[in-house]
Amino acid sequence: xxxxxxxxxxxxxxxxxxxxxxxxxxxxxxxxxxxxxxxxxxxxxxxxxxxxxxxxxxxxxxxxxxxxxxxxxxxxxxxxxxxxxxxxxxxxxxxxxxxxxxxxxxxxxxxxxxxxxxxxxxxxxxxxxxxxxxxxxxxxxxxxxxxxxxxxxxxxxxxxxxxxxxxxxxxxxxxxxxxxxxxxxxxxxxxxxxxxxxxxxxxxxxxxxxxxxxxxxxxxxxxxxxxxxxxxxxxxxxxxxxxxxxxxxxxxxxxxxxxxxxxxxxxxxxxxxxxxxxxxxxxxxxxxxxxxxxxxxxxxxxxxxxxxxxxxxxxxxxxxxxxxxxxxxxxxxxxxxxxxxxxxxxxxxxxxxxxxxxxxxxxxxxxxxxxxxxxxxxxxxxxxxxxxxxxxxxxxxxxxxxxxxxxxxxxxxxxxxxxxxxxxxxxxxxxxxxxxxxxxxxxxxxxxxxxxxxxxxxxxxxxxxxxxxxxxxxxxxxxxxxxxxxxxxxxxxxxxxxxxxxxxxxxxxxxxxxxxxxxxxxxxxxxxxxxxxxxxxxxxxxxxxxxxxxxxxxxxxxxxxxxx
Numbered sequence: 001x002x003x004x005x006x007x008x009x010x011x012x013x014x015x016x017x018x019x020x021x022x023x024x025x026x027x028x029x030x031x032x033x034x035x036x037x038x039x040x041x042x043x044x045x046x047x048x049x050x051x052x053x054x055x056x057x058x059x060x061x062x063x064x065x066x067x068x069x070x071x072x073x074x075x076x077x078x079x080x081x082x083x084x085x086x087x088x089x090x091x092x093x094x095x096x097x098x099x100x101x102x103x104x105x106x107x108x109x110x111x112x113x114x115x116x117x118x119x120x121x122x123x124x125x126x127x128x129x130x131x132x133x134x135x136x137x138x139x140x141x142x143x144x145x146x147x148x149x150x151x152x153x154x155x156x157x158x159x160x161x162x163x164x165x166x167x168x169x170x171x172x173x174x175x176x177x178x179x180x181x182x183x184x185x186x187x188x189x190x191x192x193x194x195x196x197x198x199x200x201x202x203x204x205x206x207x208x209x210x211x212x213x214x215x216x217x218x219x220x221x222x223x224x225x226x227x228x229x230x231x232x233x234x235x236x237x238x239x240x241x242x243x244x245x246x247x248x249x250x251x252x253x254x255x256x257x258x259x260x261x262x263x264x265x266x267x268x269x270x271x272x273x274x275x276x277x278x279x280x281x282x283x284x285x286x287x288x289x290x291x292x293x294x295x296x297x298x299x300x301x302x303x304x305x306x307x308x309x310x311x312x313x314x315x316x317x318x319x320x321x322x323x324x325x326x327x328x329x330x331x332x333x334x335x336x337x338x339x340x341x342x343x344x345x346x347x348x349x350x351x352x353x354x355x356x357x358x359x360x361x362x363x364x365x366x367x368x369x370x371x372x373x374x375x376x377x378x379x380x381x382x383x384x385x386x387x388x389x390x391x392x393x394x395x396x397x398x399x400x401x402x403x404x405x406x407x408x409x410x411x412x413x414x415x416x417x418x419x420x421x422x423x424x425x426x427x428x429x430x431x432x433x434x435x436x437x438x439x440x441x442x443x444x445x446x447x448x449x450x451x452x453x454x455x456x457x458x459x460x461x462x463x464x465x466x467x468x469x470x471x472x473x474x475x476x477x478x479x480x481x482x483x484x485x486x487x488x489x490x491x492x493x494x495x496x497x498x499x500x501x502x503x504x505x506x507x508x509x510x511x512x513x514x515x516x517x518x519x520x521x522x523x524x525x526x527x528x529x530x531x532x533x534x535x536x537x538x539x540x541x542x543x544x545x546x547x548x549x550x551x552x553x554x555x556x557x558x559x560x561x562x563x564x
Contacts (some may be wrong), residue, residue, distance in 0.1 A: 003027050003147065003307055005073050005076075005147055006024075006026065006027045006071065006072075006073060006147045007073060007074060007108050008023065008024065008025050008026065008070075008071070008072040009023045009024045009027065009048075009051060009069075009070075009071055009072075009147075010022060010023035010024075010069070010070045010071075011023050011043065011046075011047040011068075011069055011070075012068045012069075012070060013061055013062040013063075013065040013066060013067050014043060014047075014057060014061070014062060014067035014068075015043050015060050015062065016039075016040045016043060016062070016334060016338060016339040017040060017043060017338065017339050017340075018062055018063075018337075018338035019062075019065065020338070020340065021068075021070065022040070022044070022332070022339060022340055022341035023044065023047055023341065024328075024330065024343075025343055026328070027307060028326060028328045029298070029301035029302050029305075029306075029307060029308065029326045030297060030298050030301045030302075030308050030310070030321070030324075030326060030327040030328075031307070031309045031327070031328055031330065032310050032312060032317045032328065032329045032330065033045070033309065033310065033312070033330045033332060033341075034311075034312050034313070034314075034317060034318075034329055034330070034332070035331060035333060035334075036313070036333075037313070038334065039332045039333060039334040039339055040332045040334055041332050042279065042311060044309070044311075044341065045155065045277040045279070045309055047069065048148075048153065048275060048277055048309055049153045049155065049277065050069055050113075051069065051071070051146050051148045052146070052149075052151050052152070052153040052275055054069075054115045054146065056115050057115070058115075062338070068112050069112060069113045070110060070111075070112055070113075071110070071111055071112070071119075071146075071147065072108050072109070072110045073108070073109060073144065073147055074107070074109075075105060075106065075108070075109050075124070075140070076105070077102070077105050079140050079144065080098075080101045080102065080105060080140070081098065081101070082140070082143070083101065083136040083137075083139050083140050084097040084098050084101025084102070084133070084136055085097050085098060092132060092133070092135070093132055093136075097136075100132075100133060101133065101136070104124065107124065107126070108124070108125050109121075109123075109124045109137065109141060109144075110122040110124070110125075111141040111144060113146055119141045119143070119144045120141060120142065121137055121138040121140070121141035122141075148275060150273070151274065151307075152267075152269065152273055152274050152275070153275045153276075153277065154259055154263065154274055154275070154276050155175045155276075155277040155278075155279075156175060156177075156255065156256060156259060156276070156277070156279060157175045157176050158279040158280040158283060159176060160175075160176050160177040160251070160252065160255055161176065161177050161248070162177050162180045162181055162243055162251045162254060162255055163177075163178075164181060164224055164229060164230040164244065165178075165179070165181040165182050165185075165229055166227065166229075167227065167229070168182050170182065171183050171266050173255075173258060173259065173262075173263055177251070177255045180254075180255055181221070181230065182229070183262055183266060184198055184202075184219075184231055184258065184262070185221045185229050186266075187262065188219075188220060188221055193265075197261070198262070199219065202219065202257055202258075202261055202262065203216060203219050205257050205260075205296075206253065206254065208292075209253055209289070209292050209293050209296050210250075210253070210289070210292075212560040212561060212562075213286075213288075213289065213560070214235065215235070216233045216234060216235060217234045217235060217236055218233070218240070219231065219232070219233055219234070220232050220234070220240070222242075230242050230244060231243040231254075233250075247284060248283065248284045249284040249285040249289065252281060252283065252285065253285075256293075259276065260300060271300075271304040271305075271306045272304055272305040272306050273306075274306050274307075275306070275307045275308075275309070276306065276307070276309065277309045277311075278297075278308065278309065278310045278311070280311060280312060280313065281293060281310060281312065282312055282313065282314040282316070287314075287316055288368060288559075290314060291320060291397070291398040294310075294316065294317060294320055295320065295398055297310070298321070298324070298326060298327060302326050316397070317329060319396070319397030319398075319401065320395070320398055322397075328343055329343070330342070330343055331343075368398075368399055368400060368434060368558045368559050369399070369400045369401070369434035369435070369554070369555060369558035369559075370400070370401055370402075370403050370434065370435055370436070371401070371402045371403070371436045371437070371438065372402075372403050372404075372405050372436065372438065373402050373403070373404060373405070373438050374404065374405060374440065375404050375522075376404065376523045376526075377477075377522040377523045377525070377526040378438060378476050379402040379404070380523070380526040380527060380530050381476055381477075381479070381526060381530065382438060383396050383402070383530075384530040384531075384533055385533075385538065385548055385551075386548070386551065386555065388533065388534065388535045388538065389535065389538070389548040389549075389551075389552050390552050390555075394555050394556070394559075399555050399556075399558070399559045400436075400555050400558065434466075434558040435461060435466040435467070436466065436468075436469065436554060437457065437461055437466070437467075437468050437469065438471070438476065439457070439458070439469065439471065440470075440471050440475040440476060441454075441472070441473070441474060441475075442475070443473075443500055445500050448500075450470065454470065458470060467550065467554045469547055469551065472499065472542040472543040472544075472547075473499035473500060473542055474499065474500050474501065474502065474503070475503055477503040478497075478499045478500075478501075478503060479538075479541055479542060479544050480529060480541075481533070481537040481538065481540070481541045482494060482495075482496040482497060483537055484529065484532050484534075484537050485497075485507075485510070485529070487532055488529050488532055489510055489511055489514065491511070494510060497509075503515075503518070504516070504519050
């Protein structure tokens with residue numbers, strides 16, 4: 001059994017969780033547990049640890065009721081064949097036992113996991129006829145191993161540090177960071193270990209997260225006058241700085257990298273054999289650095305096939321992973337009596353998380369740059385364009401943030417200097433000094449002029465160094481390549497549509513009814529067609545290549561990234 005076979009994993013009557021239970025409906029490479037302090041986030045990490053390594057949790061029942069770990073996993077052919085024999089017929093099961101049992105291959109079975117690792121049957125779906133085969137299902141459940149058995153759970157607590165340490169031979173790294181200095185020292189000084197794992201490997205990973213803010217040139221250890229050893233990191237203009245004189249954010253990142261890259265080497269285990277439980281990584285990290293750290297963790301989880309759970313208070317994860325197929329956000333809430341947890345799927349749920357974390361609109365000021373778009377469908381196009389044009393390097397939520405202005409609200413925006421009074425207008429640069437705006441031209445022919453509002457805004461934004469992008473065609477949808485549109489409608493090749501035609505009319509001419517369907521739900525249309533876009537198809541579409549070159553260069557500039 002493996003992580004992929006877990007359909008759900010829940011904890012009932014444990015600490016703050018009542019009989020209703022809470023947990024995970026599925027397990028993804030990156031699992032983010034978000035909520036207020038003391039809401040129950042750490043208890044969900046304890047659930048994961050228990051499934052990896054069952055222990056006695058009976059002392060932590062909720063209101064006198066015994067704790068219970070409930071798992072729903074997939075029945076396999078092997079587990080069913082062990083209990084439903086192909087050579088047995090009749091008895092309590094009518095006909096051939098295997099013919100009866102094979103219909104449950106791939107079906108969910110729910111069972112509880114005891115501290116001895118032995119399971120107890122709860123239910124199977126669909127339920128067998130009354131009494132028929134029930135004993136066999138109970139026996140299957142008692143034989144099922146923990147789906148995370150054989151893996152290793154490593155936890156990094158919120159109260160952590162890397163400190164100078166005395167000589168020692170123990171290479172274990174504790175949950176609070178104790179032992180990290182000794183382990184790094186062993187790699188750098190012991191002939192039995194390769195120093196390049198730290199000098200090149202660990203240093204390179206550290207720079208992936210900290211650049212462009214800082215670039216570390218070397219990492220070493222030195223013995224202090226009191227004989228303890230301390231880690232030093234070198235920068236070009238500062239020289240070597242002892243870690244004790246560095247911020248706790250740097251220590252957090254270095255400690256995390258120690259868990260991810262050094263511990264598996266010293267324990268001679270591949271990274272995919274680990275499950276990591278990480279607590280509140282955002283402590284003392286700047287939002288921009290935190291975004292890079294979370295994106296780094298996602299990459300490690302996906303590329304190395306390990307499983308990572310992170311508890312956090314940060315709203316950064318909502319922007320980064322709200323619709324990420326490799327990550328999920330689990331929101332934990334406590335009503336004063338008991339806690340509950342739910343996976344944040346819809347906008348309303350994510351908005352509830354923001355309310356719970358007391359996040360305000362002013363947090364847009366922390367974004368590296370703001371891209372103003374008319375509405376949610378334009379956001380989907382822009383996000384897809386930038387992803388393709390930057391080869392997936394630039395991400396919404398990490399490198400820029402989209403904000404909606406709505407077509408009729410455009411007249412209420414201003415690109416004037418924030419220091420200049422502009423009555424009743426929303427000043428774009430007051431929201432964020434790095435601004436870009438994408439505007440439909442609404443031209444019905446090539447030489448048609450922009451209306452006065454749009455012309456004013458373009459001039460104001462550009463005068464202050466912002467980037468104003470007016471669509472070459474009538475609207476943003478006119479940037480959809482004709483080949484992509486034909487593939488979406490499953491039509492043979494057609495002449496390119498007029499870039500100044502109303503898009504719904506162009507759709508209607510290709511297939512009656514499509515224009516009306518588009519107007520009924522532009523967001524659904526965008527969500528369906530965006531995956532069909534390719535970098536090659538965009539390159540020859542109107543002025544899109546030139547505009548995307550400019551947009552990518554501007555976003556890289558906002559983030560201090562080198563221009564390509």
